[in-house]
Amino acid sequence: MTKRLSRNEPMADRLSIEILHSLTPFHADGRDTVTQASRDLLLGCIKFEPRIHKVFFPSFEAPAGLSLVEFGTFPIERLATVFVAEAISKVKDEYGFHATIEKSRVEEHLDEVYGSLQWKKLGFQLYTLLYPDVVKDPKTNVRLRDFLLNEGHVWAERLISHVSEPAWTRAVHQKMVRGLYSEEQYNRDMNALFVKLHLLDPQSVIPAYQYLLNQRALPAVNLELATRNYLEGPLDWTSIEHEVANAERKASTPVHASRMSLPSDLDVYYGVDVDEFIVTECRNLGLWAGSRPHNCKVVKAKDRCAIM
Template sequence: MASHLTVETLLSLTPFQPDGSDAVTSASRDFLLSCIKSQPAIHRVFFPSFEPPPLLKLVEYRTFPIDALSTAFIAEAISKLKDPYNFYRIINKAVVEDQLKEVYESLHWKKLGFHLYTTLYPDVVRETSTNIRLRDFMGADGHIWAEKLASHVMDPRWLRSIHQGIVRGRYTEDLYNRDMNALFVKLHLLDPQSVIPVYQFLLNQKELATRNYLGGRLEWSLIKTDIERAENKSKTPLTASRLSLTSDIDLHYGVDVEDFIVTECRAMGLWNGTRPDNYKIMKARDRCVLM
């Protein structure tokens, strides 16, 4: 494999798909959703069969408010679903929106995004024809490849080709910033000390803009089915099995969801103090039909 590694291949490795989407950003967002699903209080109620990914142990949240994001994200999904038990009515939607906006627009969001992005990048990004990954350049020789890559992009000929592309309209400012940020990610993963010199050099050539590696807010509809399943889960009294077929039975739906709202959501001010209409009576005649 080592004989197939070249600086040209290293430079060509890209997370960007033909449609312009970023494969690593997509993977990072999916991974963050897995992190949310794995939070103990949330996993137990909404995702009991979900298996946390092995990479979860590599995540360093540090000051990122993962508990706050997770709870607010679940509350958002509950508030957007018009369920028959009125769980959506007991969520304080305005507070949920404020909490999520605070997270999504924070520096913490960008820092976590970069952390997840660089965690997944080495194995997600690969050269399609040879299957060479960025990880193949990392390791003991990582700093050597970083030096080679830095020398290549600081070569006047390479810079001239980039600038000519911009001047002639074949290469836009947005694409330039996108690709330069991708370059910095490679250098960071190969040898973190190589980033600043290259960044400062390129900054002297042209203004650069940093990016948000996680993108915008998470899409609550991705967990719609899981929320509905938890809300529709019914519980009967422990004595139900001993009741005769002529007895009515009390049913409570989404008991664990209600408990989540009045504990986890309440602690963040996301519960408005009301209760859902999740208590039903199953008539004896209906029990007979079901049985």
């Protein structure tokens, strides 16, 4: 039973092995909150890529945690360009920007990135970066971070001792016998346990794994700590659909045009920066189809005030 906490109670006194063991990244419906936070952070990193940011997300501010992400050999610039190109190709705009992108090449690039070992490595980095602050006890708001800051290695030892108790093994076994707990759920939760141990004390993971592996009453456990796909599947292009459409609708008028000039029709170009992005950044990756959008419209003199 979780005790009620005083607001002024020292953090060290709030911590317990029961809370530590109960900390989970999973919602009741199975959704992983840390995976979602990791995907959100990655999307923020994409939006803040310089060549992407100035054209499509000029008002977007750097996401918290950006400076802590180490991309290493992960092709973040390539992913950013291809991801935006995917959105361009799927937003059915009136100017035909979508027709200027080679959709098959976009899919090839995305399949390569999402199926790569680098994608999994980045996912593990983001997941372990965010886990300590995202995962918390709903009743006390105690986070895994609080355990890390209070002799994490000691808590790792206590956590291993907790799952080594016969009562814990019996409880898990009985849930499985009753059909309340599947082998898939067990391995999912054991991986969450290994993540906690890795963050508390990396050296504690193997002993915990070996112990669980030797429990005949429990299913065989898989050590997927660094091989699981924490970012899961492809990013959702519809999450940037609005910004891409806005960039395509952005009107540009000739620099010599003014309200005081003689009445005349005016050529107005839409999405000039998007067009430039396509024929430079997208072209460099073989994503440009070789065509240009029909993004010029003649505005009659009587309508000029509406666009100037």
